[in-house]
Amino acid sequence: MRFYETDNLEHIGFDFYCDIANNIVKARKDMGLTQKELAKLAGIKEHRLVGIENVKIRIDLDDLEKLSKVFERTVDWLIDAELDYGGKDCRYLVWPDSLPDFKLYMNAPSKRMAFLRYDKKFKECGVTYTSGRERFYVKLVGVPVSKQEIQNKFKKRTTEDLPLEPD
Numbered sequence: 001m002r003f004y005e006t007d008n009l010e011h012i013g014f015d016f017y018c019d020i021a022n023n024i025v026k027a028r029k030d031m032g033l034t035q036k037e038l039a040k041l042a043g044i045k046e047h048r049l050v051g052i053e054n055v056k057i058r059i060d061l062d063d064l065e066k067l068s069k070v071f072e073r074t075v076d077w078l079i080d081a082e083l084d085y086g087g088k089d090c091r092y093l094v095w096p097d098s099l100p101d102f103k104l105y106m107n108a109p110s111k112r113m114a115f116l117r118y119d120k121k122f123k124e125c126g127v128t129y130t131s132g133r134e135r136f137y138v139k140l141v142g143v144p145v146s147k148q149e150i151q152n153k154f155k156k157r158t159t160e161d162l163p164l165e166p167d
Contacts, residue, residue: 001090001091001142001143001144001145002142002143002144002145002149003141003142004090004140004141004142004143006139006140008139008140009137009138009139010111010112010115010137010138010139011135011136011137012111012112012115012135012136012137012138013133013134013135013136014055014133016079016112016115017055017058017059018055019079019080020052020059020064020078020079020080021052021053021054021055021059023077023078023079023080024052024053024059024067024078025053027067027071027073027078028053028071031070031071035049035050035053038067038070041070042063042066042067042069042070043066044063044066044067048063058119058132060116060119060120060123061075061116061117061119061120062120064078064079064116075113075116076109076110076113079110079112079113079116080112081109081110081111081112081113082110082111082112083109083110084109084110084111084140084143085109085143085144087109087110088109088143088144089107089108089109089144090107090108090109090140090142090143090144091105091106091107091140091141091142091143092105092106092107092108092111092114092138092139092140092141092142093105093106093137093138093139093141094106094114094115094118094136094137094138095136095137096129096130096134096135096136096137097134097135097136097137098129098130098131098134099130104118104121105141106118106121111138111139111140112138114138115136115138118136118138
């Protein structure tokens with residue numbers, strides 16, 4: 001992983017959940033399923049699915065994974081993820097608008113997935129956000145580095161570069 005400098009931030013808020021809801025509705029209708037049928041297939045309570053589709057409930061990564069299996073689509077498709085660095089895991093900083101000094105590092109293939117993993121971490125810790133309307137920021141700060149990139153930046157090691165060994 002190497003440092004990556006950018007001023008590009010992803011803002012996560014209500015619009016993020018609207019994008020997801022639209023994709024869920026589209027995929028459900030493409031499969032010819034009712035909300036009740038989809039809820040049963042995914043193992044999600046029907047009232048929760050209705051709330052997710054109506055953007056009344058924040059969907060979490062666990063429910064997205066269940067739905068992606070039913071739809072035979074990736075979670076990245078459901079969340080409209082723009083994959084950074086070819087879909088390989090990158091390092092992101094994620095923080096809430098209300099706590100700009102409390103930034104967590106998350107590894108993920110996209111900014112949106114980094115936020116969902118951040119959200120999952122909060123749930124595992126048994127805490128909640130300051131407000132249901134809280135906005136979050138995600139910034140790419142590290143990208144994978146290949147062996148070839150390192151070899152291109154540095155000279156080749158020779159036997160002269162090896163540490164001296166005692167006789």
